[in-house]
Amino acid sequence: MIYFDNAATTYPKPSAVNRAVNNALLLYGANPGRAGHSMSMRTAEEIYRTRSEVADFFGAAGPECVVFTPNCTASLNYVMKGILKPGDHVVTSNLEHNAVMRPLEKLAEKGITYTAVEVTPGDNDKTVDSFRKALKPNTALVVCTHVSNVWGIRLPVERIAALAHQYGIPLCLDAAQSAGVFPIKMGESCDYLCVASHKGLYAPMGTGILVTCMEKNLDTLIEGGTGTNSVSLQQPDTLPDRFESGTVNVPGICGIHAGIRFVKTRGISRILEHETLLMQRLYRRIRQSPKIHLYTPEPDGNALGPVVSFNVEGMDSEDVGAFLAKQGVAVRAGLHCAPCAHKTMGTLESGAVRCCPSVFTTENQIAGFVSALRKIL
Ligand code: PMP
Numbered sequence: 001m002i003y004f005d006n007a008a009t010t011y012p013k014p015s016a017v018n019r020a021v022n023n024a025l026l027l028y029g030a031n032p033g034r035a036g037h038s039m040s041m042r043t044a045e046e047i048y049r050t051r052s053e054v055a056d057f058f059g060a061a062g063p064e065c066v067v068f069t070p071n072c073t074a075s076l077n078y079v080m081k082g083i084l085k086p087g088d089h090v091v092t093s094n095l096e097h098n099a100v101m102r103p104l105e106k107l108a109e110k111g112i113t114y115t116a117v118e119v120t121p122g123d124n125d126k127t128v129d130s131f132r133k134a135l136k137p138n139t140a141l142v143v144c145t146h147v148s149n150v151w152g153i154r155l156p157v158e159r160i161a162a163l164a165h166q167y168g169i170p171l172c173l174d175a176a177q178s179a180g181v182f183p184i185k186m187g188e189s190c191d192y193l194c195v196a197s198h199k200g201l202y203a204p205m206g207t208g209i210l211v212t213c214m215e216k217n218l219d220t221l222i223e224g225g226t227g228t229n230s231v232s233l234q235q236p237d238t239l240p241d242r243f244e245s246g247t248v249n250v251p252g253i254c255g256i257h258a259g260i261r262f263v264k265t266r267g268i269s270r271i272l273e274h275e276t277l278l279m280q281r282l283y284r285r286i287r288q289s290p291k292i293h294l295y296t297p298e299p300d301g302n303a304l305g306p307v308v309s310f311n312v313e314g315m316d317s318e319d320v321g322a323f324l325a326k327q328g329v330a331v332r333a334g335l336h337c338a339p340c341a342h343k344t345m346g347t348l349e350s351g352a353v354r355c356c357p358s359v360f361t362t363e364n365q366i367a368g369f370v371s372a373l374r375k376i377l
């Protein structure tokens with residue numbers, strides 16, 4: 001199979017990740033922090049090492065700022081629902097995934113309003129200005145995607161964060177499509193970082209991360225056992241326990257550890273360069289056909305991340321996806337859980353066919369994709 005559905009989750013995972021997950025089941029099989037026996041302690045230590053690795057990777061103040069969650073959606077919900085109160089206003093963008101939009105719509109039922117500002121690809125001044133104009137005295141949060149999972153458009157989040165900070169507003173970053181590909185630094189890029197570790201960090205599905213040291217502003221959504229201070233009926237105030245009730249996904253967390261080490265060893269700039277080069281090749285080859293509609297300039301590894309979405313004239317995107325699947329090519333067609341991003345580009349009706357590479361994508365796979373697409377054309 002030629003796998004171009006890496007924006008949904010990366011596949012394959014590095015063999016070190018496969019081994020780490022397997023080892024976790026063998027070596028770290030006891031509930032961490034729940035008992036004093038050696039396997040429980042060993043497991044807790046490995047989880048702590050993973051927290052340290054994540055904190056180091058994103059420049060967090062310490063390992064305790066790293067919370068393991070089931071996915072990026074959960075991380076975003078923890079932040080938005082934890083911070084926002086009736087009467088608050090939120091600024092977001094017109095490129096958001098439903099992991100941002102649906103919680104915002106739900107919060108609207110409680111009297112929380114939002115403004116989705118227009119992102120101008122290639123003109124960061126204009127984009128930052130749109131964010132500035134949308135701020136109101138009651139704006140309590142800016143939440144936005146780092147890189148659009150449909151169009152690859154990268155938002156100037158460092159500038160948006162600096163702007164928000166001028167007014168004492170925190171920024172929550174949806175880094176589902178960017179973590180492991182573009183640099184992210186806590187404080188400079190955001191205050192709340194939401195990561196889909198099963199994508200660019202090559203961890204197993206069912207893993208996500210929330211990084212923050214601003215937990216005091218966040219109410220909890222889930223309360224329960226943490227293995228610490230069991231005598232208290234109150235949820236702990238301290239991180240990471242405050243947001244990690246219940247048994248954690250130990251094999252998944254061990255996979256995050258191995259995944260981050262893999263990404264660090266490869267180097268994110270080299271990963272970005274590799275993926276960008278391949279997407280440029282793909283873009284240039286498919287652009288030659290007058291029947292292919294492309295919606296953005298070619299990926300440049302800067303304003304545009306390594307994702308290419310397109311349509312074939314006269315064909316439904318889902319049909320193109322189904323045809324490619326029959327040829328052994330895995331893409332994602334349709335709306336990619338991001339109807340707002342499609343509305344922005346005028347593709348809400350048609351959807352689009354999305355190709356996203358990973359560190360494992362090869363030139364041969366690009367050639368295989370292009371020849372499968374030629375059969376359709
Ligand atoms: N935001 C964006 C931009 C995404 O691409 C995705 C996943 N496709 C999510 C949020 C949600 O991530 P998860 O599936 O880990 O909840």
